[in-house]
Amino acid sequence: TLPLEHGAHRIGNRTDADMTRWRSQRLGQFIHWGLYAIPGGEWKGKTYNGAAEWIRSWKEMPQQEYDNLYKQFNPVNYRPEEWAQQASDMGAKYMIITTKHHDGFCLWPSKYSKYTVAASPWKKDIIGPMVDAYNKKGIDVYLYFSIIDWNQPDWRAALKTPADAAAYQRFKVFVKNQLTELLQRYPTVKGFWFDGTWDDSWKNDGAFSDELEQYLQRLHPGLIIGSRLRADEKGARHFDSNSRLMGDYEQGWERKLPEKSADVHGNDWEGVMTIPENQWGYNAKWTGHIKSSNELIEMLVKSASLGGNFVINFGPKSDGTFRTEEVQRMQEIGHWMKINSSAIDGGTDAGFAKQDWGYYIRKSGTDSVYMVVCNVPVSGNLRVKLPAQTTLANVTSLEKNIISGTPELIGKNEYFIHLDHKSQDAPFVILLQTSKENRDNSSFEKAKT
Numbered sequence: 001t002l003p004l005e006h007g008a009h010r011i012g013n014r015t016d017a018d019m020t021r022w023r024s025q026r027l028g029q030f031i032h033w034g035l036y037a038i039p040g041g042e043w044k045g046k047t048y049n050g051a052a053e054w055i056r057s058w059k060e061m062p063q064q065e066y067d068n069l070y071k072q073f074n075p076v077n078y079r080p081e082e083w084a085q086q087a088s089d090m091g092a093k094y095m096i097i098t099t100k101h102h103d104g105f106c107l108w109p110s111k112y113s114k115y116t117v118a119a120s121p122w123k124k125d126i127i128g129p130m131v132d133a134y135n136k137k138g139i140d141v142y143l144y145f146s147i148i149d150w151n152q153p154d155w156r157a158a159l160k161t162p163a164d165a166a167a168y169q170r171f172k173v174f175v176k177n178q179l180t181e182l183l184q185r186y187p188t189v190k191g192f193w194f195d196g197t198w199d200d201s202w203k204n205d206g207a208f209s210d211e212l213e214q215y216l217q218r219l220h221p222g223l224i225i226g227s228r229l230r231a232d233e234k235g236a237r238h239f240d241s242n243s244r245l246m247g248d249y250e251q252g253w254e255r256k257l258p259e260k261s262a263d264v265h266g267n268d269w270e271g272v273m274t275i276p277e278n279q280w281g282y283n284a285k286w287t288g289h290i291k292s293s294n295e296l297i298e299m300l301v302k303s304a305s306l307g308g309n310f311v312i313n314f315g316p317k318s319d320g321t322f323r324t325e326e327v328q329r330m331q332e333i334g335h336w337m338k339i340n341s342s343a344i345d346g347g348t349d350a351g352f353a354k355q356d357w358g359y360y361i362r363k364s365g366t367d368s369v370y371m372v373v374c375n376v377p378v379s380g381n382l383r384v385k386l387p388a389q390t391t392l393a394n395v396t397s398l399e400k401n402i403i404s405g406t407p408e409l410i411g412k413n414e415y416f417i418h419l420d421h422k423s424q425d426a427p428f429v430i431l432l433q434t435s436k437e438n439r440d441n442s443s444f445e446k447a448k449t
């Protein structure tokens with residue numbers, strides 16, 4: 001392995017209480033809210049095909065006009081307690097809020113920038129009341145922070161001249177000041193969700209990203225920061241030049257999920273997902289495939305079955321309300337979680353052979369393994385192949401009238417669980433209590449005393 005000064009500083013997952021809590025939470029709510037919600041993907045009657053929160057980068061968008069949108073930011077219908085209640089009803093255990101997206105507009109009255117809510121008609125801090133409302137519902141809060149800041153004159157995508165280097169030096173001080181300010185103002189937050197760290201200016205300064213992460217950990221012990229913040233001294237991101245994960249969990253799964261256990265190498269990881277194909281901020285016209293609640297539930301289940309967290313994104317409107325489709329998803333997912341959340345909370349990879357009907361999720365540290373059935377076989381037989389030395393002690397469903405009869409042994413450690421012929425309109429859950437095969441006829445010698 002290469003001698004790295006700014007590569008991974010830890011091998012394997014964190015085992016402290018904060019990370020154990022994060023790992024048990026499994027379902028999160030992402031919120032992208034800012035000035036981009038005002039145009040909502042449209043400008044002077046024309047629609048923008050990209051992601052709505054990137055509209056400032058659209059060649060037809062006069063950037064000064066975008067930058068002046070702060071004069072219209074006045075979310076008169078913003079009710080953070082209602083936001084927190086609907087997130088709680090959905091079954092979200094943590095929430096990630098955009099404090100500042102790539103456009104640089106701060107949803108808190110930062111003393112390091114003029115481009116904040118304080119300059120808007122709203123005037124008041126948006127973040128504080130949100131953190132308080134969510135915490136009051138028992139939901140942890142993480143702060144999304146974009147390193148890219150199109151509003152800051154000292155930000156650079158690349159350093160080409162000594163003047164660039166001097167400007168970027170000032171910019172890094174600004175970044176450190178804003179992050180310090182956020183931790184001081186909102187001490188109950190559990191971590192940062194960094195973004196906008198793919199440019200050369202950041203990639204080529206691994207030392208700074210490493211020192212910044214260590215500085216933030218000292219300031220706020222236990223802070224959780226994903227792999228998207230860091231670069232090592234050779235410009236490697238997420239995984240250092242020795243292929244070791246940097247940060248506390250793999251944070252590269254954006255609008256995509258791993259397929260199988262081997263894709264995540266036993267690391268903690270988190271997938272973040274949009275309901276439409278690729279809109280994070282509010283876009284008036286959603287085009288392409290809009291994910292149903294059942295599709296989002298299956299992604300959540302798949303994530304938990306592969307030992308990761310799943311975060312669903314919402315883009316509130318400029319007045320502070322949520323669009324109907326998003327309210328519907330929160331209610332439908334919440335209804336499913338009310339019945340089935342025991343299979344999700346504290347869920348992790350069961351290590352069982354994957355079957356076509358769906359996913360296994362082990363309740364961390366127990367012999368309880370949940371089957372979440374997403375594809376009912378026309379045969380009505382759910383094949384279950386247990387690992388060696390494992391027997392089936394009990395089989396129950398979380399809802400009634402799912403299973404018919406008792407499991408049928410069809411081979412060594414292999415069973416069919418027969419289903420009731422009742423049609424299902426959502427994934428359903430079967431709990432397997434397993435136990436280790438008794439060893440009195442085992443072949444190994446008792447240890448010689």
Ligand SMILES: C[C@@H]1N[C@@H](C(=O)NCc2ccccc2)[C@H](O)[C@@H]1O
Pocket residue numbers: 032051053054195198254272280
């Ligand atoms: C969480 C999302 N990340 C922002 C983004 O720019 N994604 C596009 C992107 C994703 C991965 C590498 C480069 C660029 C989007 O605007 C959202 O904030």
